[in-house]
Amino acid sequence: MFGIVNKINEHSLYLLNDMVENQVRAAEKELANCPAENTERIDFLMTQIGYYKSELQKFKDNVENQRKEKFQFSIEELYAMYGQYERKYISVEFHKFSESATKFGRNIAGVIVYSKAEREVLENLINSDVVPRTNDYVKFDFSKSETISDELRHELLNTGFKSGDIYEILASDYPMQKAFNQPGQKEIPNTIEVKIDPSGFDINRSTRWLLGQKIKSGYKLTDIEWAKFCGLSIYLEPESIEVNIIKENAFDENGNKKYLVRFYELEAKLYSKDITGEEIMEFNEFLKTRKSIRIESIVREIKRSTNKTIEKFKSEYPEIYEEIEISRIQFDDETLVYHNVIIPIFWDYESYLHIYLRHCDELGIEGHFENKTKFQYTQKDIRRILVIAIEKLLPQINEKLKANKEFRIYGDKSLYFNGNHYSLHILANGKVAAFHPLENPTK
Structure with missing residues (x-):
C-alpha cells in the first residue's frame, strides 16, 4: 500500500x-x-x-x-507454545480479512481446549522427529469477561477457529507449568492453606447454623441433612419440636421420631458431653447397626475389587484395612455441591469406598483392579478434586438431573483438569456413583 x-x-x-x-x-x-x-x-x-x-x-x-x-500458526505450534500448559491464558488477534475475524471479531481472549484424543495426538506430534505444520481448527474457551453471543461462544468451544487465521498472540510471561502426563504426586493449583485454632469451636451450633442458612436461602437438603438439622435443633432448642418445619421432617406419619433424627440428636449430646449412661447405650445400638451396614458395604467392595474375603484382605493388607476401619467410623454422608443445583449432589459411604479403594494410590491393592488408574493426589485432596469436577460440569449435570436421568462423562468427552482426564458418574438422585482419572501417568 x-x-x-x-x-x-x-x-x-x-x-x-x-x-x-x-x-x-x-x-x-x-x-x-x-x-x-x-x-x-x-x-x-x-x-x-x-x-x-x-x-x-x-x-x-x-x-x-x-x-x-504460508500461515503463521499451526495447531502443533499452538499446542507446543501454549496448549500443553495448564490453562495458559492468551489473547488472540486474527488477520483482519480472515473468516475468524469476520465471525468472532479481530481480538478474543481465553484458553485453548482439547479433547483427550486431541491432546494425546498433539503430545506425540510435538515429540516426534519431524513436526508437521497443520492449519486446522482450534477449540477455545472464551473469557467470560468478554462480550460475545452464547451461540458464538458455543461454536468457539465446540468447533473453534482455523489456526491459520491467527495474526498475533499475546501471553503472560508467568512460568509455564505442564501437568499432562507428568508422573508423581500433584498438588491442587492455587491452593492456599489456612491454619485455624479449633479450640472453642462448637460443632453442633455451627453445623445447625449452616444447615439453617441453606434452608433460608432456598437450597434443597438431602434426607441426611434434614435429619441432622432436626436432631441438632431438638437438642439445642427443645422447644423447636413444636416448630412446623421440625414437625414435618423429624417425625414419621405415626408421630414417631425418625431413626436418623434420634441418631443425630444423641450424637450432638455426645459431642457436648451432655449424654446420660442410658443414652450412651442407646447410641451404641445405633452405631452397631451402622457398623453392620457399613461392613456389608466393605465386604461387597473388597469382593468386587480384589475377589478376596474380608478376613484374607485384612491379613494381607493390615494397614489399608486399618484405614478402612477408621473411615467406617468417621465418614459421614455429605452434600458436595448444593449451590445452583437441581437437587443436592452428595456422596455416601458406598461412593467413598468405591472411589478410594479402587483409585487412591495410598490404598493401592492387588486383584481385579490392581491396574486401575490412580489419583495423583493425597487422600485428603481427592474429595476436593471431586468437588472441582462437579462444579465444572454443573450445567451438563443439571440438564440430566432435571430430566431425572443419570449423568456420565468418560472417554474423549471426559473432564480435563490439571493434567488428567476424569470420568464421573452421578445417579439420578444426585449420588456420586463413580469418579476416577482415565490414565495413569508415565512412570
Missing part, C-alpha cells in the same frame, strides 16, 4: 490500513454532507476516496495471497 511492501508477520501490519480506512470513512461522511454547489471539494473527495480504496484493495489482496502461501 502506497508503495510499501508488507509482510504478514510484521508487528504493525494493519496499522496503516486501519488509519486509511478511518480516513475513507471521514471523507465519505464529509462527501455526504457536502453542498452540491461545492463541486471542487466534491471532486477532491471522490478522487481521494477512490485512490484510498484502490490502495486498500491492493493491500488486502497482497495479505490474502501471502496467507494462502
